[in-house]
Amino acid sequence: MNSKAIKAILSSPRNQADEIQALQDTIYVIGGKWKLPIINSICNGNHRFREIERSIPGITTRMLSRELKEMELNKLIRRIEDPDFPTKVEYVSTEYCKSFGNIILEMISWGKQHRKKIREQEKRDRLQA
Amino acid sequence: MNSKAIKAILSSPRNQADEIQALQDTIYVIGGKWKLPIINSICNGNHRFREIERSIPGITTRMLSRELKEMELNKLIRRIEDPDFPTKVEYVSTEYCKSFGNIILEMISWGKQHRKKIREQEKRDRLQA
DNA sequence: CGGTATCCTGCTGGATACTG
DNA sequence: CAGTATCCAGCAGGATACCG
Numbered sequence: 001m002n003s004k005a006i007k008a009i010l011s012s013p014r015n016q017a018d019e020i021q022a023l024q025d026t027i028y029v030i031g032g033k034w035k036l037p038i039i040n041s042i043c044n045g046n047h048r049f050r051e052i053e054r055s056i057p058g059i060t061t062r063m064l065s066r067e068l069k070e071m072e073l074n075k076l077i078r079r080i081e082d083p084d085f086p087t088k089v090e091y092v093s094t095e096y097c098k099s100f101g102n103i104i105l106e107m108i109s110w111g112k113q114h115r116k117k118i119r120e121q122e123k124r125d126r127l128q129a
Numbered sequence: 130m131n132s133k134a135i136k137a138i139l140s141s142p143r144n145q146a147d148e149i150q151a152l153q154d155t156i157y158v159i160g161g162k163w164k165l166p167i168i169n170s171i172c173n174g175n176h177r178f179r180e181i182e183r184s185i186p187g188i189t190t191r192m193l194s195r196e197l198k199e200m201e202l203n204k205l206i207r208r209i210e211d212p213d214f215p216t217k218v219e220y221v222s223t224e225y226c227k228s229f230g231n232i233i234l235e236m237i238s239w240g241k242q243h244r245k246k247i248r249e250q251e252k253r254d255r256l257q258a
Numbered sequence: 259c260g261g262t263a264t265c266c267t268g269c270t271g272g273a274t275a276c277t278g
Numbered sequence: 279c280a281g282t283a284t285c286c287a288g289c290a291g292g293a294t295a296c297c298g
Contacts, residue, residue, distance in 0.1 A: 016173055020185060022240025023166055023233065029243065032290070033160070037152055044145055049260050056149060060292060065261060087259045087298085096246075099239060104152065106232045111151025113228065114158065161270070178280050192271060194281060216278085216279045 029074070030100065034059055034067045039097055040104050042077060047090040071097075158203070159229065163188055163196045168226055169233050171206060176219040200226075 030036055034056070041055045053064050068091060071077045076097040082088040159165055163185070170184045182193050197220060200206045205226040211217040 016184065017186075018241070019173075019237045020166055020169065022237045022244065023169055024162070024186070024240070025243055026236040026240040027162060027165060031162070033153070033156060034291090036156060037149055040149065040152055044148075053260095055145065057146075057153070058292095060294095061261065062263090062293090063291065066291095087261095089260065099242065103232065103235045103239060106235055107155040108148045108151045110228060110232060111153070111155040112147070114154055115151065117225075163271090182280095187272095189272060190281065191273090191283090195271095216281095218280065 026103075030103075032067075034063055035071065035076075036100070036104055036107065038064070038067055038071065039076065039093060039100055040108075042091055042093045043098070043101070043104075047092060049089060049091070052091065155232075159232075161196075163192055164200065164205075165229065165233055165236065167193070167196055167200065168205065168222060168229055169237075171220055171222045172227065172230070172233075176221060178218060178220070181220065 030039075037056045037059070038052060041052050044055070046052045046055050049064070049068075053059060053061060056064075068077065068079070072079050075094055078092050078094060080090045080092065082090075159168075166185045166188070167181060170181045173184070175181045175184050178193070178197075182188060182190060185193075197206065197208070201208050204223055207221050207223060209219045209221065211219075
């Protein structure tokens, strides 16, 4: 098989359709403003409800509560309640959840670059003015 | 500086706040159901409006039109109109847009793994039934 | 602390028809 | 082909108050 044939397979319509589908699936699972920040927060060592809440600017108790429930159903996190002390609850990420690690790291990296770019643009604008 | 100190800096609240912020920025820019699929489609060689439209299952002309406009404003893509033949338009991705490459690849990869996992789960369920 | 309950708004997105 | 125009629904998400 020559390189042209390999490229033809790699970029075949069927393959492209699969990739678009996979991309849309992922967007469906982690869509919205909060799921990735929540996962990131829990993986960063925040396990209590208020702790997670405080670590994510802008989120409300209502949204956090809803998202945690949905993510528990989807096996992305586990909710652990202390039987002796019902007001003590911990959220931990599952192995499955950790498979988002690369996506989150790439997005953090992109966001940092983006800020940098914006700042440099503002600097140029000030010098020009 | 010992490794403990390094770790303290790496996981300091300030640093965590920066990362959450970067993550939220990125989610803001590429949020919604369509922007990443559109970028992916264009980078995969689809440049004409109908071509992009056909390549993304579920998208409507209205959403594609809106998203393309917004992405052009944000310098993620460029719109090139043929002066001699106004019904011929091409969309191309900018260098900046390509910086989403890693995120998209990671998400495609995750989506494929996810499908596989779902299929295997269904298989187990059938065997058990 | 760890959440629910209400109420409300706006935006995302869908359906369909139409235009140059 | 490359879009606009209208109209509309639903739900993501926000504000606030309250509960055990």
